[in-house]
Amino acid sequence: MSRNGKQTSTDNGADTTGSNAVYHHDDAENLPAHSHHDNEVLSETNLKSYWRANVKVLITLLSAWAFVSFVCGIILGDWLDQFYLGGFPLGFWFTQQGAMLCFVAIIFIYHFWMQRIERAHGVDDDDNHEPSQQRED
Amino acid sequence: MDAQTLSYIFVGLSFALYIGIAFWSRVGSTREFYVAGGGIHPVINGMATAADWMSAASFLSVAGLLAFAGRDAAVYMIGWTGGYVLLALLLAPYLRKFGRFTVPEFIGDRYYSDLARVVAVICLIFISFTYIAGQMRGVGIVFSRFLEVDINTGVVIGMGIVFCYAVLGGMKGITYTQVAQYCVLIFAFLVPAVFLSIMWTDNPIPQLAFGDVLNDGSGMTVLQKLDQVTVELGFTAYTQATRSKIDSLAIVTALMIGTAGLPHVIVRFFTVPKVSDARKSAGYALAFICVMYTTIPAVAAFSRLNLSESVNEVAYAEAPAWVGNWENTGLIAWQDKNGDGIIQYRAGKALDPVKPIFTGERGKYGERLVSNEAGASANEIYVDRDIMVMANPEIAQMPNWVVALIAAGAVAAALSTAAGLLLVISSSISHDLMKRTFMPNITDKQELLSARLAAVAAILVAGWFGINPPAFVAQTVAFAFGMAAASLFPPIVMGIFSKRVNRQGAIAGMLTGLALTVGYIVYFNFMEPGLNNAEHWLFGISTTGIGTIGAAVNVAVTLIISRMTSEPPMEVQDMVDDIRIPAGAGVAHHHQGLPIKTL
Known part of the structure; x- marks a missing residue:
């Protein structure tokens, strides 16, 4: 618990996310195999700012998701048909192929975006993975 | 060689492959049986998820649905695939961090309630059996058409194959057979699509050919020709929508949240090693699905042209x-x-x-x-x-081996989905009902045995449904998505994104959402089918779209009741904090000591 107290005070002093992350990594290395909650080594403020960043990502990407499916696919579908993509009326293309391709893109953007945020906040899961697991990205 | 002999060879070879994988991947613990030990590579899991989710209906019926309903059927394409965005962003990473075995288990632990867990198990079993009846029937139909075997014999053969790898190998066996099945079914779907594309446009890529100029020298594009042909025959033009926008929006939403709430799809993300893998894996899953789902509209368009012209x-x-x-x-x-x-x-x-x-x-x-x-x-x-997919090779005069390939592909699509569903049924019985609710003292060995026995029982019930299909199979699909949307998706998402929602709220929400959705579907499909039209629907929303309203009511009731009652215990709030942080998924499962109170 004293560790927790010390950490909180350090965090209050160091405002930027970057220094928090560095602090976390140093701290994690010095720790013995902490068997319980890993996030005990993370500060409250850091976790809060991580979660806020996460929610911001979700709102942005879900807006994109709603836009391509509900707006382009249905609500503005007829209007978009006046434009053409090759031989496809645009609104029709969104319903048959376009929305799906955008969905795939949204999920991969989410993956990479979150990875950056998590590394910045020191909450990514790279530290703990088994040695047999290879990363390919 | 004739098409039937070739079909026997292709289907036989694919079966030998699945059984081989079954013996190679036998399991010895419940963790391997339920989640394949949690060590599946994200790309492998993505491929397995694609096969898990693409059913006999995806392979055989969706192209026909699109061919006849034209643009109106596009709501299904957007709805089913769009659900993966919700799954990836709102569910998969957090449930992976939760790190346990089943969907009802999360609901039971998050809402510290056996009742919540049992309600979730009932929904899960109903959704899964609704689906599985169609898969077994699909296997039977393919056998009867291509191998000239009696439909019932076909169903029994299908049961035997699923028995081998689902009972022996659990999730591990299912995962690797699903990968093989994905390869078989995607190849089987693409080959005839390429033939059709070349036949009409000389462009071998179906996704592009479908927007290309016809090769008959008329200078018209495929879609212009289709619009012309359909209008001449008295239909609405192929690229015109006729469904009301409000109903389209409701259906798309219901299918999206329904897809994201399908338990056999969600559990696939319990099998990857890390939280970041769960996100990545959802992306791969949808990419693999889109290989087929962007081909389907092309196949639909060409088969509609073929039918009209020939x-x-x-x-x-x-x-x-x-x-x-x-x-x-x-x-x-x-x-x-x-x-x-x-x-x-x-x-x-x-x-x-x-x-x-x-x-x-x-x-x-x-x-x-x-x-x-x-x-x-x-x-x-x-x-x-x-018949649109099955008849294509004959209509377009493709070689006999393409016919045989379609037989093998359709069987692969049906079996992969059936196996995934059987697994969630058996694990919810042996783990959620027995281990977590009624018989907490059984050992891992006993639990594994009961999981296997539950799988056997589920196969027998599924086979019975395949041989005696309920007359209302078509309507029950609306049921499955409606229930998943109204009962499972909201409590999971709210359980992750709100620490304030509690046991009372979640149970009341699930029950009201469920009662509304089921009541609406039963009323319009079974009690008063004569009134089943836009004039009588609530806000003009059809039974397929009502899951959207059910989910909204679920959310509202949960939030209101939670506000009126006490906040969840500290351990539960800590657990929510824990699943929000990706770090430590590999060594998680520490919140096993949660006190599970009974309501």
Whole structure:
């Protein structure tokens, strides 16, 4: 618990996310195999700012998701048909192929975006993975 | 070699492969049985998820659905695939961090309630059996058409194969067979699509050919030609939507949240090593699905053109051979309304009731006579939408091995989905009902044995449904998605994103959402089918879209009741904090000491 107290005070002093992350990594290395909650080594403020960043990502990407499916696919579908993509009326293309391709893109953007945020906040899961697991990205 | 011999060889080889994988991946612990030990590579899991989710209906029926309903059916494409975005962003990473075995387990632990867990188990079992009946039937139909085996024998063979790898190998066996099945089914779907594309446009890539210029020298694009042909025959133009926007929006939403709430899809993300893998894996899953789902609209468009061009205004006696073949299976029927011996294909119902009732006699041109009334239109030909994919090779005169490939692909699609569903049924019985609720003292060995026995029982029930399909299978699909949307998706998402929602709120929300959705579907499909039209629907929303309202009501009730009652215990709030942080998923599972109170 004293560790927790010390950490909180350090965090209050160091405002930027970057220094928090560095602090976390140093701290994690010095720790013995902490068997319980890993996030005990993370500060409250850091976790809060991580979660806020996460929610911001979700709102942005879900807006994109709603836009391509509900707006382009249905609500503005007829209007978009006046434009053409090759031989496809645009609104029709969104319903048959376009929305799906955008969905795939949204999920991969989410993956990479979150990875950056998590590394910045020191909450990514790279530290703990088994040695047999290879990363390919 | 003829198509039937080749079909036997292709299907036989694929079965040998699945059984081989089953023996190679036998498991010895519940963790391996339920989540394949949690060590599946994200790409492998993505491929397995794609096969898990793409069912016999995706392979055989969706192209037909699109071919006949044109743009209106696009809501299904957007809805089913869009659900993966919700799954990836709102569920998969957090449930992976939770790090346990089943969906009801999360609901039971998050809402510290056995009752919540049991309600979730009941929903899960109902959703899964609804689905599985269709898969077993699909296997039977493919066997009867391509291998000329009795439908029931086909169902029994399918049960035997699933038995081997689902009971022996659990999730591990299922994962690797699903990867093999994905390869078989995607190859089987793409090959005929490429043939069709070349036939109409010379462009071998179906996704592009479908927007390309026809190769008949007319200078028209495929879609212009389709619009022209459909309008000439009295249909709405192929690229025009006719469904109301409000109903389209409700259906898309219901299918999206329904897809994201399907338990057999969610559990696949419990099998990857890390939280970031769960996100990545959802992306791969949707990418693998899109390989097929962007091909489907092309296949739909070309088969609609084929159908219109090759049967309309053709004398029955000179109709292509496939018309007679499929007439013999009961999926095509012709009633010569004007007595000219020529097939007229037009908009509108050919027969009344819609499905043909054959008298067993032949008419003067050799057609099978039907006892139906003539439908109120000039249309003389009934075509079951399910034959569009199966009949394509014959219509487009592809070589026999393509026919055999379709047989193997359709069986792969049906078996992969059936196995995934069987697994979630058996694990919810052995883990959620037995271990976590009623018999907490059983050992891991006993739990594994009961998981296997539950899988055997589930296979037998599924087989029984396959042999005696309930007459309402088509309507029950609305049920499955509606229930998943109204009962499972909201409590999971709220349980992750709110620490304030509690046991009382979640249980009340699940029950009201469920009661509303099920009541609405039962009322319009079974009690008052005569009133099942836009005039009587709530806000003009059909039974397929009602899951959206059910989910919204669920959310509202949960939030209000939670606000009125006490906040969840500290341990539960800590657990929510824990699952929000990706770090430590590999060594998680520490919150096993949660006190599980009974309501």
